[in-house]
Amino acid sequence: MSSLFTPLSIRGTEMRNRLWVSPMCQYSAVEGVPNDWHHVHLAQFAAGGAGLVIAEATAVSPEGRISPEDAGIWTDAQAEAWAPIVAAIRSRGAVAGVQLGHAGRKASTTSPLTGGRGTVAPAEGGWSTVAPSAVAYDAFAAPVALDAAGIEKIVTDFGDATRRAVRAGFQVVEVHAAHGYLLHQFLSPLANHRDDEYGGSFENRVRLLVRVTEAVREAAGDAVVFVRFSATDAADGGWDVADTVAASRLVADAGADLIDVSSGGLVPHQHIVPGPGYQVDYAETVRRETGLLVAAVGMIDDPTFGEQILADGRADAILSAREWLRDPHYALRAAAELGAESPAPAQYLRAY
Numbered sequence: 001m002s003s004l005f006t007p008l009s010i011r012g013t014e015m016r017n018r019l020w021v022s023p024m025c026q027y028s029a030v031e032g033v034p035n036d037w038h039h040v041h042l043a044q045f046a047a048g049g050a051g052l053v054i055a056e057a058t059a060v061s062p063e064g065r066i067s068p069e070d071a072g073i074w075t076d077a078q079a080e081a082w083a084p085i086v087a088a089i090r091s092r093g094a095v096a097g098v099q100l101g102h103a104g105r106k107a108s109t110t111s112p113l114t115g116g117r118g119t120v121a122p123a124e125g126g127w128s129t130v131a132p133s134a135v136a137y138d139a140f141a142a143p144v145a146l147d148a149a150g151i152e153k154i155v156t157d158f159g160d161a162t163r164r165a166v167r168a169g170f171q172v173v174e175v176h177a178a179h180g181y182l183l184h185q186f187l188s189p190l191a192n193h194r195d196d197e198y199g200g201s202f203e204n205r206v207r208l209l210v211r212v213t214e215a216v217r218e219a220a221g222d223a224v225v226f227v228r229f230s231a232t233d234a235a236d237g238g239w240d241v242a243d244t245v246a247a248s249r250l251v252a253d254a255g256a257d258l259i260d261v262s263s264g265g266l267v268p269h270q271h272i273v274p275g276p277g278y279q280v281d282y283a284e285t286v287r288r289e290t291g292l293l294v295a296a297v298g299m300i301d302d303p304t305f306g307e308q309i310l311a312d313g314r315a316d317a318i319l320s321a322r323e324w325l326r327d328p329h330y331a332l333r334a335a336a337e338l339g340a341e342s343p344a345p346a347q348y349l350r351a352y
């Protein structure tokens with residue numbers, strides 16, 4: 001019996017297996033509206049047997065986009081453009097998820113598809129960025145510190161985006177609190193220098209994420225809510241694994257159903273050495289210390305490796321990103337390798 005191909009049911013939503021597609025920005029939307037590229041890109045993973053396909057970091061407001069080409073869901077028109085993409089994922093047997101994000105001080109940057117790096121100037125389609133504090137990331141433009149009204153708007157935007165996502169048919173909503181983006185910036189003392197109720201102590205730094213999770217939970221109805229953390233900043237004085245464990249408990253109390261455990265992205269001087277399964281220890285720690293459902297991610301490129309992680313009780317599901325780009329039918333290959341029943345569509349069964 002394969003652990004990877006054992007279904008997982010959360011809040012009544014059943015994922016047919018535990019080999020999932022991690023969110024991947026495509027930098028291919030126009031004014032936040034997803035298109036034909038997103039449709040083919042995401043639906044192919046569902047045809048390829050994924051249990052869950054999570055669409056890229058999707059901005060809850062225009063200023064929350066990482067690049068001007070990011071997808072969004074801050075308008076009804078964007079949600080309507082997502083709906084057929086969601087239907088294409090679901091009709092192929094996968095659960096459809098979306099990651100909701102706000103890039104904070106890492107917004108308004110050049111799309112990597114153009115080979116550039118750094119801030120896009122307002123004259124070239126960029127915008128002025130916001131963050132917990134007016135502290136720049138690397139050589140990016142300095143952000144403006146959010147005031148109280150700006151913080152309220154972040155909470156409202158995540159709630160409204162969730163309502164639109166659910167209306168578009170998404171069954172899982174992931175709150176992006178990782179990789180140095182806005183919510184992570186609030187968590188980490190390296191980016192958050194506030195002296196109000198959103199900065200200083202751990203309780204204050206997690207406050208915005210807890211409020212956002214509550215708003216998302218309320219707007220999500222029966223949909224499943226994930227939170228993605230960077231378990232550590234891997235830098236002196238930064239957010240660490242013990243903080244992640246404590247914050248995981250708080251977001252679970254606020255309504256999160258699963259913790260997705262990544263790392264890094266907050267500061268350029270982080271010390272992270274990527275290698276096979278380099279973040280699994282963090283996932284295992286969160287799972288052991290909290291008893292919550294946990295997904296592991298990060299260079300888990302091999303079905304037998306993923307199988308072992310689950311069989312050893314280190315995580316409840318495996319998220320992969322680049323392996324799906326190398327092989328969009330990754331789960332069909334994995335099932336064949338592990339001798340599990342194939343999730344292949346009927347049209348493809350002659351190949352298995």
Ligand SMILES: Cc1cc2nc3c(=O)[nH]c(=O)nc-3n(C[C@H](O)[C@H](O)[C@H](O)COP(=O)(O)O)c2cc1C
Nearest residue numbers: 022023024025056057297298299300320321322323
């Ligand atoms: C093209 C690309 C785009 C990505 N975009 C996102 C994103 O939108 N949100 C996110 O949380 N992580 C993003 N990531 C990180 C992946 O979700 C994943 O955590 C990381 O690639 C490690 O997994 P892997 O070794 O299986 O690729 C992206 C990765 C890639 C390769």
